[in-house]
Amino acid sequence: MREVFQLELEEVQDRLVAISELVSISIDNATQAFNNSNVALAERVIEDDHRIDELAIALDELAINILARQQPVARDLRIVVSALRISASLERMGDMAEHIAQLARYRFPEKAVPKGLRSTFAEMGRLDVEIARKLTDLLRTEDVKLAEEIRNEDDKVDELHVSVFDKVLGETWKGEPVATVDATLASRYHERFADHAVSIAKKVQYLATGDWQQPLEA
Amino acid sequence: MREVFQLELEEVQDRLVAISELVSISIDNATQAFNNSNVALAERVIEDDHRIDELAIALDELAINILARQQPVARDLRIVVSALRISASLERMGDMAEHIAQLARYRFPEKAVPKGLRSTFAEMGRLDVEIARKLTDLLRTEDVKLAEEIRNEDDKVDELHVSVFDKVLGETWKGEPVATVDATLASRYHERFADHAVSIAKKVQYLATGDWQQPLEA
Structure with a gap:
């Protein structure tokens, strides 16, 4: 029974890693679509988001199923409950990638990135992609050093x-309202993407370091 | 044992209702603070958000505790898992109220509501408050008619x-960039607030109507 349970927990972890990988690809595509006005790539991100949503729902069902059959307690219970929360955050990260991609699509054939902010959004995008990759590695390896790195990169975002x-x-801003709206929304989406990664990283860290007795932050 | 469990489920429900009531007060205060540039009220919302966060964490701990001790299955299990998700959404609704209040505080003594959008934001605020009140009633009574009403109001938002x-x-917009930024963010926060309410309403509806065998949307 115990062995079956361990295999099921591994299955949960593998699926979280798989969803995180898809999120990582989506944010890479989304930021490219946004920065280079690539509408085909934007549409791929929008399609892929359905896949991420489906996988998150399927993972939640597996987690609920494990709770029902295995009735885990203590740390094992927290692992399963954390998986439910991590999947919800991954699903939101996919949504943020989709929103960034949608900005590229709405403005096409115009550029979505406001003038004067090209290098800023290139850097924010690069950081979000790096954060997503580190998150996938963190979920795979539980190497808490990565959680610290994700937090530092979130500070930069x-x-x-x-x-x-x-x-x-500022006084030098000459953007039309549409550029101001796009800058505001795009920046918010990039920032929220990184926030969700930090929230997942904290949960993995709690579980890995034995701090799981502490109340988990929402 | 069964009776204790039922009492514990009622405790979970009571606490969800209590958090929802606080969220309802916060969005009322936040939209008033935003629409009338009331910075004292804005600060109250920001303080109250800590309380909402604490209550959500405490509720999560209770839910995890119930899972560990009572090991519920089937519908009972879904009720407890749904409570975890509902508390996360309520916590986010509190955050949205806080963000709206922060806009009022940042711009003070200037008005945060952009000219030309006063009536729009008054109406969005009114709808968000109504949605929050109906959500509290829905959590208390499980009257699914309210879920439908919340959905209709979300459409209006x-x-x-x-x-x-x-x-x-549009061509008539004469707002400075700061007005464009505030309009964009405030509108997004109001809209997200209502979205979270809809997501909670769906979960209550699934549980109340027996559709809980279906995978829950995230």
Whole structure:
């Protein structure tokens, strides 16, 4: 029974890694679509988001099924409950990638990236992609050093997010309202993407370091 | 044992109702703070958000505790798992109220509501407050008619959200970039607030109507 349970927990972990990999591909495609006005790539991200949603629902069903059959307690229970929360956050990360892709599609054939913010969004995109890759590795290896790195990179994303507002509210900003709207939304989506990764990283860290007795932050 | 479990489920439900009530007060205060530039009220919302977060964490701990001790299956298990998800959504609704309040505080003593959008945001705020109140009633009574009403009101919020973009991207828009940013963010927060309510309403509806065998949407 115990052995079956361990195999099931591995299955949960493998599926989280698989969803995280898809999210990682989606944010890579989405930021490319956004930065290069690639509408075909944007549409792929939008399609792939359905797949991410389906996999997250299927994983939740597996987790509920494990709760019902195995009735885990203590750390094992927290692993399964955490999996439910991690899948919800991964699903939201997929949504953020989709939103970024949609901005590229809405504005096509115009560029979605506002002038004067090209390098900022290139850097935010690069950081989000790196965060997503590290998150996949963290879920696979439970190497908590990666959780720390994700947090540091999220700090950089937050700084860039603030710098976007400094720019559009500054005296040199010449953007039309559409550029201001796009900058605001795109920056928010990039920032939220990274936030969700940090929230997942914290959960993995709690479980890996034995801090799981502490109440988990939502 | 069964009776204890039923009492515990009632405790979970009571706590969800209590958090939902606080969220309802917060969105009422937040939209008033935003629409009337009331910075004291904005600060109250920001303080109250900590309380909402704490209650959500405590509820999650109770739910996990029930899973560990009572080992529920079938519908009972889904009720407890749904409570975890509902508490996460309520916590996010509290965050949205806080974000709306923060806009009022950032811009003070200037008005945060952009000119030309006063009536739109008054109406969005009114709808969000109504949605929050109905959500509290839905959690208390499980009257699924309310779920339908929440969905209809969310549709109206979505229409207003679209109308905000029509306005700021239209030819008559004379707002400074700061007004464009505030309109974009405020509209997004109001819309997300209502979305979370719909997602909670769906979960209550599934549980109340016996559709709980279906996979729950994330």
